[in-house]
Amino acid sequence: MFKIKEIFSVFSKRNKIEKEIEINSEVRNRIFMLIIDLSNNDDNGGYYRFGSTFNMEKFCVEILKVLMMRLGKFDVIHKNKGIVNGVIEFLLSCKGEVFLDFIEDCFKTDEFKLVWIEKKNEFIDNINYIFSIEDIKFELTKYKEYWIESGNMSKLDSITYPQVICKENMFINAKIIEPALELLIDDVFKNVNNEFLEGLSHYKHKRYKESIVSCCCALESVMKIICLKNKWKYNDNATGLPLIKNIIEQSQTPNWYEGIIMPTLTLRNKLGPHGKGAAEVNVTKVQAQLQINLVASQIIFLIGEYDR
Known part of the structure; x- marks a missing residue:
């Protein structure tokens, strides 16, 4: 019923x-x-x-x-x-x-x-x-x-x-988004899936700043799950940069992997809750589109590289 x-x-x-x-x-x-x-x-x-x-x-x-x-x-x-x-x-x-x-x-x-x-x-x-x-x-x-x-x-x-x-208007690249959503069907990524869908929902309702933040939360949640699955210690309150640094250190993968994740964190820091300063930040549709596509690609990369 x-x-x-x-x-x-x-x-x-x-x-x-x-x-x-x-x-x-x-x-x-x-x-x-x-x-x-x-x-x-x-x-x-x-x-x-x-x-x-x-x-x-x-x-x-x-x-x-x-x-x-x-x-x-x-x-x-x-x-x-x-x-x-x-x-x-x-x-x-x-x-x-x-x-x-x-x-x-x-x-x-x-x-x-x-x-x-x-x-x-x-x-x-x-x-x-x-x-x-x-x-x-x-x-x-x-x-x-x-x-x-x-x-x-x-x-x-x-x-x-x-x-x-x-x-x-093809606001998302289906060839990127669909494989990312497929990966997030796994039970362990339940919260990530909800955060990413929340980001898409914010975008549809023209809440572009909230969309950028929710997508970044999804990315950070993926990194925390990767740490848990690989039994790598991390701080529960850690955000994006410390998390990717920890993953790189623990997995002994190339340091330049940090650069793959940084654009998402930069968008969140400059346009999200940390970006206001003295003036209101006007977040555009195109910036939110970029964040969605970046996060989808990064989710595919992180799960493919570290969740084996």
């Missing part, structure tokens, strides 16, 4: 919709085809856990309840259409942002929780591919579950649900 906060923690509520979002009928139809395909595969097909199957009607009942609450309306669909046909008809003609909200909603339904993690992410990859071939400037982030050991059993601790993020 959805929690009330989850109902309103969706794409349209996170973003200021300044112009109509175009999601054509072909894209919507294809996404529903993917969902219907889930309901047409039995548990022997490997789609489901717990010996269950995906029930399209139950799924649409959950989605309808969410739509009614979010829109504050009882008459979202025509009752004579039936639940499944009524929900599909509504979503094929609703505003683009409402449809993007629906895509995020899918993963929070009880029915989707029955689908294996690998199949959820395959579903996400398929949606992203459909978006790309139709030149729609959005993509979904990955689904991730975090488990902890409880006695002799594993217990689900938390879930990172997929979010629709905007690729408009």
Whole structure:
């Protein structure tokens, strides 16, 4: 069941919709085809856990309840259409942002929780591919579950649900960002993933200074995790420069590696909380873009070099 906060923690509520979002009928139809395909595969097909199957009607009942609450309306669909046909008809003609909200909603339904993690992410990859071939400037982030050991059993601790993020104006280099996010799916990088996504969110909302700071925090968190995994001692309060110096010293890697990390720290120090001085610092969109791309590249480098 959805929690009330989850109902309103969706794409349209996170973003200021300044112009109509175009999601054509072909894209919507294809996404529903993917969902219907889930309901047409039995548990022997490997789609489901717990010996269950995906029930399209139950799924649409959950989605309808969410739509009614979010829109504050009882008459979202025509009752004579039936639940499944009524929900599909509504979503094929609703505003683009409402449809993007629906895509995020899918993963929070009880029915989707029955689908294996690998199949959820395959579903996400398929949606992203459909978006790309139709030149729609959005993509979904990955689904991730975090488990902890409880006695002799594993217990689900938390879930990172997929979010629709905007690729408009290509503010990030997808060839860099996507591999970085893939690396951060690992449980140990949970906090790093959250900090980096926070940096992207700040950017989308034009909070460029906050974006620069959050991205730098993600980088520093990666370095601390690398120290922990390699059993290298470090100060819990250490920031970027002491951390990279410590990693270089402990690993006996070249001193010039420090220069790879310095641009990110410089941007944070000059434009973040340490950069104000007597006058307010005006952080630009381009500076935030640079920080995002730098940090993504540095995360890939650090994990590749030291997390072996």
